[in-house]
Amino acid sequence: ILNVEQSPQSLHVQEGDSTNFTCSFPSSNFYALHWYRWETAKSPEALFVMTLNGDEKKKGRISATLNTKEGYSYLYIKGSQPEDSATYLCAFPFTGGGNKLTFGTGTQLKVEL
Amino acid sequence: DAGVTQSPTHLIKTRGQQVTLRCSPKSGHDTVSWYQQALGQGPQFIFQYYEEEERQRGNFPDRFSGHQFPNYSSELNVNALLLGDSALYLCASSGGDREWNEAFFGQGTRLTVV
Numbered sequence: 001i002l003n004v005e006q007s008p009q010s011l012h013v014q015e016g017d018s019t020n021f022t023c024s025f026p027s028s029n030f031y032a033l034h035w036y037r038w039e040t041a042k043s044p045e046a047l048f049v050m051t052l053n054g055d056e057k058k059k060g061r062i063s064a065t066l067n068t069k070e071g072y073s074y075l076y077i078k079g080s081q082p083e084d085s086a087t088y089l090c091a092f093p094f095t096g097g098g099n100k101l102t103f104g105t106g107t108q109l110k111v112e113l
Numbered sequence: 114d115a116g117v118t119q120s121p122t123h124l125i126k127t128r129g130q131q132v133t134l135r136c137s138p139k140s141g142h143d144t145v146s147w148y149q150q151a152l153g154q155g156p157q158f159i160f161q162y163y164e165e166e167e168r169q170r171g172n173f174p175d176r177f178s179g180h181q182f183p184n185y186s187s188e189l190n191v192n193a194l195l196l197g198d199s200a201l202y203l204c205a206s207s208g209g210d211r212e213w214n215e216a217f218f219g220q221g222t223r224l225t226v227v
Protein backbone atom coordinates (compact mmCIF):
# COMPACT_ATOMS: atom_id res chain seq x y z
CA ILE A 1 0.00 0.00 0.00
CA LEU A 2 1.41 3.34 -1.03
CA ASN A 3 1.64 6.11 1.49
CA VAL A 4 1.57 9.70 0.37
CA GLU A 5 2.06 12.15 3.20
CA GLN A 6 1.63 15.89 3.25
CA SER A 7 2.65 18.52 5.76
CA PRO A 8 1.58 20.67 7.32
CA GLN A 9 -2.06 19.66 7.61
CA SER A 10 -3.15 23.31 7.66
CA LEU A 11 -1.58 26.71 7.36
CA HIS A 12 -2.75 30.24 8.05
CA VAL A 13 -0.69 33.02 6.45
CA GLN A 14 -1.07 36.72 5.89
CA GLU A 15 -1.57 38.24 2.46
CA GLY A 16 1.82 38.77 0.86
CA ASP A 17 3.56 35.99 2.79
CA SER A 18 5.38 33.28 0.90
CA THR A 19 4.76 29.71 1.96
CA ASN A 20 5.59 26.15 1.07
CA PHE A 21 4.24 22.66 1.69
CA THR A 22 5.76 19.21 1.49
CA CYS A 23 4.62 15.99 -0.13
CA SER A 24 6.43 12.72 0.66
CA PHE A 25 5.98 9.61 -1.46
CA PRO A 26 7.64 6.22 -2.00
CA SER A 27 10.90 6.74 -3.89
CA SER A 28 10.80 3.29 -5.47
CA ASN A 29 8.75 2.63 -8.62
CA PHE A 30 8.28 6.32 -9.29
CA TYR A 31 5.97 7.21 -12.16
CA ALA A 32 4.90 10.81 -11.63
CA LEU A 33 3.77 13.22 -8.96
CA HIS A 34 0.62 15.31 -9.36
CA TRP A 35 -0.35 18.49 -7.51
CA TYR A 36 -3.99 19.57 -7.35
CA ARG A 37 -5.65 22.66 -5.92
CA TRP A 38 -9.13 22.25 -4.46
CA GLU A 39 -11.08 25.39 -3.67
CA THR A 40 -14.21 25.15 -1.56
CA ALA A 41 -17.33 24.28 -3.58
CA LYS A 42 -15.27 23.68 -6.71
CA SER A 43 -13.61 20.69 -8.38
CA PRO A 44 -10.00 19.71 -7.73
CA GLU A 45 -7.88 21.26 -10.46
CA ALA A 46 -4.48 20.06 -11.64
CA LEU A 47 -1.59 22.42 -10.98
CA PHE A 48 1.38 20.34 -12.05
CA VAL A 49 2.28 16.86 -13.20
CA MET A 50 5.96 16.18 -12.58
CA THR A 51 7.79 13.21 -13.99
CA LEU A 52 11.54 13.82 -13.85
CA ASN A 53 13.90 14.04 -10.89
CA GLY A 54 14.92 17.66 -10.45
CA ASP A 55 11.82 18.93 -12.28
CA GLU A 56 10.83 22.46 -11.43
CA LYS A 57 7.50 23.76 -12.67
CA LYS A 58 5.92 27.19 -12.34
CA LYS A 59 2.47 28.63 -12.86
CA GLY A 60 2.25 32.30 -11.95
CA ARG A 61 3.18 32.66 -8.27
CA ILE A 62 3.07 28.93 -7.65
CA SER A 63 6.01 26.63 -8.28
CA ALA A 64 6.94 23.06 -7.44
CA THR A 65 10.10 21.00 -7.23
CA LEU A 66 10.62 17.25 -7.32
CA ASN A 67 13.21 14.93 -5.78
CA THR A 68 12.44 11.35 -6.78
CA LYS A 69 15.55 9.86 -5.18
CA GLU A 70 14.54 10.94 -1.69
CA GLY A 71 10.79 10.89 -2.37
CA TYR A 72 9.58 14.43 -1.82
CA SER A 73 8.11 17.41 -3.63
CA TYR A 74 7.74 20.98 -2.45
CA LEU A 75 5.03 23.39 -3.50
CA TYR A 76 5.82 27.09 -3.11
CA ILE A 77 3.46 30.05 -3.21
CA LYS A 78 5.10 33.45 -3.49
CA GLY A 79 3.22 36.49 -2.18
CA SER A 80 0.08 34.62 -1.09
CA GLN A 81 -3.27 36.16 -1.98
CA PRO A 82 -6.73 35.41 -0.51
CA GLU A 83 -7.65 33.62 -3.75
CA ASP A 84 -4.87 31.10 -3.02
CA SER A 85 -6.94 29.81 -0.10
CA ALA A 86 -7.64 26.18 -0.93
CA THR A 87 -6.63 22.63 -0.09
CA TYR A 88 -3.51 21.54 -1.96
CA LEU A 89 -3.32 17.83 -2.67
CA CYS A 90 -0.46 15.81 -4.01
CA ALA A 91 -1.11 12.46 -5.65
CA PHE A 92 0.98 9.53 -6.78
CA PRO A 93 -0.23 7.41 -9.69
CA PHE A 94 0.18 3.75 -8.76
CA THR A 95 0.74 1.11 -11.43
CA GLY A 96 1.77 3.89 -13.79
CA GLY A 97 -1.68 5.20 -14.66
CA GLY A 98 -2.39 8.90 -14.50
CA ASN A 99 -5.97 8.53 -13.36
CA LYS A 100 -5.33 5.89 -10.70
CA LEU A 101 -4.13 8.20 -8.00
CA THR A 102 -3.21 7.77 -4.36
CA PHE A 103 -3.76 11.13 -2.68
CA GLY A 104 -2.28 12.64 0.43
CA THR A 105 -4.65 14.18 2.96
CA GLY A 106 -3.83 17.65 1.71
CA THR A 107 -2.61 20.95 3.12
CA GLN A 108 -5.39 23.41 3.84
CA LEU A 109 -4.15 26.94 3.21
CA LYS A 110 -5.98 30.02 4.43
CA VAL A 111 -4.66 33.42 3.37
CA GLU A 112 -5.89 36.25 5.55
CA LEU A 113 -6.01 39.94 4.73
CA ASP B 114 -16.46 22.71 -22.99
CA ALA B 115 -18.65 21.58 -20.10
CA GLY B 116 -15.87 19.74 -18.32
CA VAL B 117 -16.71 16.78 -16.11
CA THR B 118 -20.29 16.80 -14.90
CA GLN B 119 -21.76 14.69 -12.12
CA SER B 120 -25.31 14.11 -10.99
CA PRO B 121 -26.94 14.43 -8.61
CA THR B 122 -25.05 16.96 -6.51
CA HIS B 123 -26.54 15.78 -3.23
CA LEU B 124 -28.32 12.62 -2.20
CA ILE B 125 -29.74 11.22 1.02
CA LYS B 126 -30.31 7.49 1.27
CA THR B 127 -31.25 5.04 4.01
CA ARG B 128 -29.04 2.20 5.19
CA GLY B 129 -29.51 -0.89 3.06
CA GLN B 130 -30.67 1.01 -0.01
CA GLN B 131 -28.90 1.16 -3.33
CA VAL B 132 -27.65 4.28 -5.11
CA THR B 133 -26.49 5.18 -8.61
CA LEU B 134 -24.26 8.16 -9.31
CA ARG B 135 -23.60 9.45 -12.82
CA CYS B 136 -20.67 11.09 -14.57
CA SER B 137 -20.10 12.61 -17.99
CA PRO B 138 -16.41 12.98 -18.82
CA LYS B 139 -14.73 15.98 -20.37
CA SER B 140 -15.13 16.07 -24.13
CA GLY B 141 -12.50 13.90 -25.80
CA HIS B 142 -11.74 11.85 -22.69
CA ASP B 143 -12.23 8.10 -22.71
CA THR B 144 -11.02 7.09 -19.25
CA VAL B 145 -13.11 7.60 -16.14
CA SER B 146 -12.12 6.98 -12.54
CA TRP B 147 -14.18 7.24 -9.38
CA TYR B 148 -12.92 8.40 -6.01
CA GLN B 149 -14.44 8.53 -2.53
CA GLN B 150 -13.53 11.36 -0.22
CA ALA B 151 -14.45 10.86 3.42
CA LEU B 152 -14.13 13.69 5.90
CA GLY B 153 -10.54 14.56 6.74
CA GLN B 154 -9.05 12.31 4.10
CA GLY B 155 -7.77 12.68 0.58
CA PRO B 156 -9.78 11.12 -2.24
CA GLN B 157 -9.54 7.31 -2.29
CA PHE B 158 -9.45 5.52 -5.65
CA ILE B 159 -12.43 3.21 -6.18
CA PHE B 160 -12.01 1.99 -9.76
CA GLN B 161 -11.24 3.01 -13.32
CA TYR B 162 -13.16 2.37 -16.53
CA TYR B 163 -11.75 2.33 -20.02
CA GLU B 164 -13.34 0.87 -23.15
CA GLU B 165 -16.40 -0.04 -21.08
CA GLU B 166 -14.37 -2.32 -18.81
CA GLU B 167 -13.18 -2.02 -15.24
CA ARG B 168 -9.40 -1.80 -15.58
CA GLN B 169 -8.20 -1.27 -12.05
CA ARG B 170 -9.82 -1.40 -8.66
CA GLY B 171 -8.92 0.10 -5.33
CA ASN B 172 -9.57 -1.41 -1.92
CA PHE B 173 -13.37 -1.27 -2.03
CA PRO B 174 -15.85 -4.12 -1.54
CA ASP B 175 -17.94 -5.65 -4.28
CA ARG B 176 -20.89 -3.56 -3.13
CA PHE B 177 -19.26 -0.86 -5.24
CA SER B 178 -19.72 -1.50 -8.94
CA GLY B 179 -19.69 0.57 -12.05
CA HIS B 180 -20.38 0.80 -15.69
CA GLN B 181 -19.10 2.75 -18.66
CA PHE B 182 -21.25 3.42 -21.68
CA PRO B 183 -20.19 3.68 -25.34
CA ASN B 184 -20.26 7.48 -25.07
CA TYR B 185 -17.70 7.15 -22.20
CA SER B 186 -20.11 8.34 -19.52
CA SER B 187 -20.06 6.27 -16.38
CA GLU B 188 -22.15 5.19 -13.41
CA LEU B 189 -21.13 4.22 -9.91
CA ASN B 190 -23.49 1.89 -8.07
CA VAL B 191 -23.34 1.16 -4.38
CA ASN B 192 -25.52 -1.62 -2.95
CA ALA B 193 -26.54 -2.29 0.64
CA LEU B 194 -25.54 1.17 1.79
CA LEU B 195 -23.77 1.54 5.11
CA LEU B 196 -23.48 4.65 7.25
CA GLY B 197 -19.76 4.61 6.45
CA ASP B 198 -20.50 5.11 2.75
CA SER B 199 -21.43 8.71 3.50
CA ALA B 200 -18.85 10.72 1.59
CA LEU B 201 -18.20 12.94 -1.41
CA TYR B 202 -17.89 10.85 -4.56
CA LEU B 203 -15.72 12.35 -7.26
CA CYS B 204 -15.53 11.36 -10.88
CA ALA B 205 -12.39 12.16 -12.87
CA SER B 206 -11.73 11.77 -16.55
CA SER B 207 -8.49 11.76 -18.47
CA GLY B 208 -7.45 11.64 -22.08
CA GLY B 209 -5.31 8.56 -21.57
CA ASP B 210 -3.89 6.32 -18.91
CA ARG B 211 -0.28 7.42 -18.79
CA GLU B 212 1.34 8.71 -15.63
CA TRP B 213 1.52 12.23 -17.03
CA ASN B 214 -2.19 12.39 -17.88
CA GLU B 215 -3.74 14.80 -15.44
CA ALA B 216 -7.17 13.99 -14.09
CA PHE B 217 -10.06 16.39 -14.59
CA PHE B 218 -12.55 16.22 -11.77
CA GLY B 219 -16.23 16.91 -11.45
CA GLN B 220 -17.66 18.76 -8.47
CA GLY B 221 -18.75 15.55 -6.86
CA THR B 222 -21.89 13.98 -5.44
CA ARG B 223 -22.38 14.33 -1.70
CA LEU B 224 -23.97 11.10 -0.45
CA THR B 225 -25.44 10.98 3.04
CA VAL B 226 -26.58 7.62 4.39
CA VAL B 227 -28.95 7.79 7.36
